[in-house]
Amino acid sequence: MRWALLPQRGRDGGGGGGGDSGSKELTVGSNASDAVPKKAYEQVFANFQKASGITPKVNTVEHETYQEQINNYLQGRPDDVWMWFAGYRMQFFAQRGLAGDVSDVWQKVGGNFTQALKDASTGLDGKQYFIPFYYYPWAFLYRKSVFEENGYQPAKTWDELIALAKQMKGDGLTPVAFADKDGWPAMGTFDYLNMRLNGYDFHINLMGGKEAWTDPRVAKVFDTWRELLPYSQEGALGRTWQEAAQSLAQKKSGMYLLGMFVGQQVPEADRDDLALQKKAVDLIGSAAHISQFLDRDTRPDFASTVMIPSLQEFIRKPDDVAGLTTKIENQKKTIFTS
Amino acid sequence: MAVTKPAPPAATSRRRGPRLTRRDKLVLAVMIAVPTLLHVALIWVPTLLSVALSFARWDGIGGLDTIQWVGLENYRQVFTIYPPFWPAVQHNLIWLVFFLLIPTTFGLFLAHQLDKQLRATRIYQSAIYLPVVLALAIVGFIWQLVYSPEQGLINNLLGRTEQGNLIDWLGNPRINLWAMLIAASWRHVGCIMILYLAGLKSVDASLREAAAIDGANEWQAFRRVVFPALKPINVVVLVVTVIESLRAFEIVWVINAGRNGLELLSVLVYDNIVGEASRIGFGSTLAVILLTVSLAFIIPYLVVYFRGGLVGREVR
Numbered sequence: 001m002r003w004a005l006l007p008q009r010g011r012d013g014g015g016g017g018g019g020d021s022g023s024k025e026l027t028v029g030s031n032a033s034d035a036v037p038k039k040a041y042e043q044v045f046a047n048f049q050k051a052s053g054i055t056p057k058v059n060t061v062e063h064e065t066y067q068e069q070i071n072n073y074l075q076g077r078p079d080d081v082w083m084w085f086a087g088y089r090m091q092f093f094a095q096r097g098l099a100g101d102v103s104d105v106w107q108k109v110g111g112n113f114t115q116a117l118k119d120a121s122t123g124l125d126g127k128q129y130f131i132p133f134y135y136y137p138w139a140f141l142y143r144k145s146v147f148e149e150n151g152y153q154p155a156k157t158w159d160e161l162i163a164l165a166k167q168m169k170g171d172g173l174t175p176v177a178f179a180d181k182d183g184w185p186a187m188g189t190f191d192y193l194n195m196r197l198n199g200y201d202f203h204i205n206l207m208g209g210k211e212a213w214t215d216p217r218v219a220k221v222f223d224t225w226r227e228l229l230p231y232s233q234e235g236a237l238g239r240t241w242q243e244a245a246q247s248l249a250q251k252k253s254g255m256y257l258l259g260m261f262v263g264q265q266v267p268e269a270d271r272d273d274l275a276l277q278k279k280a281v282d283l284i285g286s287a288a289h290i291s292q293f294l295d296r297d298t299r300p301d302f303a304s305t306v307m308i309p310s311l312q313e314f315i316r317k318p319d320d321v322a323g324l325t326t327k328i329e330n331q332k333k334t335i336f337t338s
Numbered sequence: 339m340a341v342t343k344p345a346p347p348a349a350t351s352r353r354r355g356p357r358l359t360r361r362d363k364l365v366l367a368v369m370i371a372v373p374t375l376l377h378v379a380l381i382w383v384p385t386l387l388s389v390a391l392s393f394a395r396w397d398g399i400g401g402l403d404t405i406q407w408v409g410l411e412n413y414r415q416v417f418t419i420y421p422p423f424w425p426a427v428q429h430n431l432i433w434l435v436f437f438l439l440i441p442t443t444f445g446l447f448l449a450h451q452l453d454k455q456l457r458a459t460r461i462y463q464s465a466i467y468l469p470v471v472l473a474l475a476i477v478g479f480i481w482q483l484v485y486s487p488e489q490g491l492i493n494n495l496l497g498r499t500e501q502g503n504l505i506d507w508l509g510n511p512r513i514n515l516w517a518m519l520i521a522a523s524w525r526h527v528g529c530i531m532i533l534y535l536a537g538l539k540s541v542d543a544s545l546r547e548a549a550a551i552d553g554a555n556e557w558q559a560f561r562r563v564v565f566p567a568l569k570p571i572n573v574v575v576l577v578v579t580v581i582e583s584l585r586a587f588e589i590v591w592v593i594n595a596g597r598n599g600l601e602l603l604s605v606l607v608y609d610n611i612v613g614e615a616s617r618i619g620f621g622s623t624l625a626v627i628l629l630t631v632s633l634a635f636i637i638p639y640l641v642v643y644f645r646g647g648l649v650g651r652e653v654r
Contacts, residue, residue, distance in 0.1 A: 068613035071398055089614070096399055174501055181509060181594045234501060235487050237598050238509020243488060300614035301397075309422055312598045316511065330419045335617075 028058045029073070029082035031066035036264065056081075074098040083133075086120040087292035088207065089300060090130060094123035103127045116290040136260035137283045138188045138293075143273045146173075146251055158224070165231035168254040177253035178232035179244035180315055183308035186236075187294035189257055190311060194221045200289035207297035209336035213329040214322075222314060222321040229318055236315055299335060306331045385629065391622035398616045405619075412623040423624075426601035429515055430584065430631065433522075433602070437583040441523040442575055445530025450560065452531070453538045463535070470528040478592030481521035482508065511599025518600060522589055526582060530575055537571030538564065580635050584628075603628040 028045070032038050038060065045056045059079055061069070070084075074093060084090055093099045106128045110118060113132060123129045140154075140161075147154070150171055155161035165175035180186040195203045198217045205211045206218065233244060233253065245265035247253040256262060260280055263271050284290070295303035310328050314321070358366070392413070395406040416423050448466060452459050469477065484491045485507035492507065493499045507517045541564055549559040587604040590596045596605030603624060610621030 070614060071616055075399065098399075183595065183597060235504055235506035235509050237511075237594075238485075238487050238506040238514070243486070247488070301610070301617045304613065304615045305609055305617065309597055313421070316598070327419070327421055331415075331421075334415055334419065 024054055026054050026056050026081060027079035028056045029066075029079035030058050030060045031063045031083050033060055033062045033066075034264075084130065085292060085296045086130065086132065087296035088298055089296050090121075091123050092299075094125075094127075094129040099123075099129045101127045102129060102131065105131065114285070114290075116287060120290060120292065135284065135290075137280055137287075138192060138257065138259045139279075139283060140255050140257050141248065141262055141274055141276070142255045143248065143251065143270070145273050146254060152254070162227060162231070165228070165254075169231060173251075174233050174247065174253040175231040175255065176228060176233065177244040177247050177256040178236040179239040179241045180236045180312060181238055181240050183304075183312060184293075184295060185241050185258065186311040186315060187303070187307065188259070189225060190221065191291060191294050191297075192257060193224055194218075195289075195291060197221055197224060200291065203291060204297065207291075207294065209298070209302075209332060213325045213332060218325055219321050222318070222324070225314075226318040226321075229315070237312055302332060302335045306335070388622045388625050388629075391619055392626045394619040394622075396618045398618045408619070412620050415620070416623050416627065422597070422601045422606055425599075426603045426606050427627075427631075429599075429601055430586075430603050430628075432515065433519065433586055434580065434583045436519050437523070437526060437579045438576075440519075441526040442530050442579055444523075445527045445575075446534050448527065448531045449534035449538055450564075452535060463531070466531055467528040469525040470532075472525065473588070474522070474525070474586075475588040475592050477521055477525050478518075478589040481517070481524075482593055485517055508593055509598065514593075514599045518590055518593065522582075522586065526579070529578065529582075533571055533575055533578070534568065537568045541567045577639070584632050584635075603631070 030038075030041060032041050041058070045058060049055055066073075066083075073082075075098070078098075084093075090099070106118070106121070109131070113121075117132050117135075118128070121128050121130050121132060142152075142154070146152070150168075150173075152164060152167065153160075155164045168175040191203065194206070197220055202211060202217060206213070206215075212218075233239065233247065236244075241258060241262075242265050244253070244256060245258065245262045248256045248262070249266040249270060260276050263274060263276055266274060291297055294307060298307075306328060310324060314324055317324075391405075393407060393409055395408050395412075396404065452463055456462070472480075483489075485493075487493060487504045487506055487509070488499045490507070493505055496505070498504050506513075508514050545563050545567065546559060549563045554562065585604070586602055587596075587608070590600040590602055591605060591608070594600060596602055596609070607621050607624045607628060609615060610617040610624060615621075
């Protein structure tokens with residue numbers, strides 16, 4: 001799961017004391033640069049203005065650029081309020097004093113959120129540093145019409161999933177769409193399998209550098225993943241998630257493990273076929289634990305310089321798990337020292 | 339350029355040309371000082387700082403007092419436990435050799451053909467040169483569409499877009515570097531062709547006539563007469579090619595952020611320093627290594643150049 005959230009006040013930030021002293025303006029740093037989310041946020045800000053009388057001045061930066069510049073942004077002149085992701089990275093900034101404490105706000109609005117969400121909004125010192133705004137789960141998505149036409153049942157266990165995949169392959173479909181050219185989508189699969197095989201606590205500890213990647217439980221995740229690879233789209237390392245999502249929309253693939261944003265790639269008429277909105281709410285509401293996403297639950301330098309190439313290597317050579325996990329562990333030890 | 343007479347010994351050289359007034363000297367000093375200052379401040383100082391940071395661990399947040407000095411530890415990690423490093427070095431060297439061998443010779447070949455006053459030679463020249471106008475990021479983007487596994491031009495022309503028989507141009511680490519080299523060469527050929535075309539135009543026509551009279555066929559005339567006369571152009575082409583290949587970055591970045599067979603040292607530096615990763619010390623180490631590789635080409639070039647060996651004239 002991952003969510004982009006409404007941020008916390010920058011403590012030393014540019015807009016600085018602006019918000020506190022009762023001024024009628026508030027600066028907002030936004031990374032919602034894509035057309036659809038941007039429009040949605042505009043509505044939110046308009047409502048905010050009507051309700052509070054404070055004018056939000058929104059500073060929208062292109063999505064990827066915003067993330068890449070975040071270090072400089074926060075140390076320079078951040079806006080009063082800025083969008084970010086929950087989890088480790090938020091805690092990291094909070095610890096460095098780059099985020100403001102909003103525990104007082106949580107006193108008032110905390111009742112609207114589950115405990116899991118509150119935990120993910122809490123810094124290492126127990127205070128809250130942000131307010132969740134929206135979130136969506138990752139799940140195995142499929143087109144209802146395809147399942148009905150072929151008489152498939154959604155799988156409830158791993159064995160059922162493999163059996164379903166075999167069935168789909170026999171019917172000429174690619175069972176599981178798969179794309180990892182950009183490096184991060186495969187992290188979703190890893191998270192998904194690790195949490196279900198080894199539990200939330202092990203996953204979070206592994207992300208936090210407290211468990212070894214050479215642990216046999218990690219090897220189990222990769223071995224299980226390997227069982228699914230023959231049923232996944234080949235050539236994943238040359239394919240973007242958008243292309244894989246289109247294969248789902250075109251009924252060439254049966255299922256796809258991805259976030260809800262897959263809807264952007266499906267023509268509007270067919271989006272209901274994915275039945276996303278309601279199911280997503282149910283899924284999150286009933287979740288015992290909520291994690292973010294690998295690259296938010298762990299150090300970003302570890303996620304981008306070690307995990308992305310390592311997961312891609314696994315997809316290329318799924319058999320050498322021992323060698324791979326040793327390499328990951330060696331690098332992890334050099335990064336998690338501080 | 340033609341050979342000029344060597345200057346007389348140093349003592350008399352100062353009396354050649356008009357005397358410089360004080361004002362002239364001041365103007366000269368400023369004209370040299372300003373660019374030098376900029377150069378030192380924007381290139382030399384950061385380079386030396388990068389070298390210094392390569393011995394440190396730092397994440398760029400917090401003040402300079404959060405820097406931890408770790409000696410050669412970063413270098414040890416880069417050489418032993420950082421999996422993308424050796425592939426990146428290999429790819430950089432492959433890029434260099436490929437660029438020196440293929441697009442340069444092909445550019446020369448095209449220039450030689452287009453020099454022959456064919457009809458529509460200008461159209462061919464414009465068409466071949468057009469990719470040079472494009473930024474490398476655009477070139478990468480264009481070729482990404484061409485190489486796309488299911489929706490790309492090449493696979494669709496070959497009819498290989500189905501699971502099981504598709505060619506994974508961008509995702510297969512054994513072939514994606516070559517795919518990118520073709521894309522980059524597509525652009526580089528135009529650049530080289532224009533340089534050689536200019537050079538060929540300056541080759542004395544009487545040399546070629548003399549060769550023809552002596553009974554040389556086209557290949558012999560080229561090898562023995564034209565090519566040696568192109569020596570100064572060869573130097574320029576060599577420099578441009580080495581720079582372009584060591585500079586390669588955007589074209590692989592646009593494809594898949596330089597991973598999975600497309601690692602390059604420049605990309606590794608970027609990965610580690612820019613963005614959230616912020617491994618400033620580690621990235622600086624990679625930058626110093628790239629600097630060293632570049633210096634390995636620049637220094638011999640400068641040595642030969644200043645000895646006057648490259649263009650057959652005295653520099654001093």
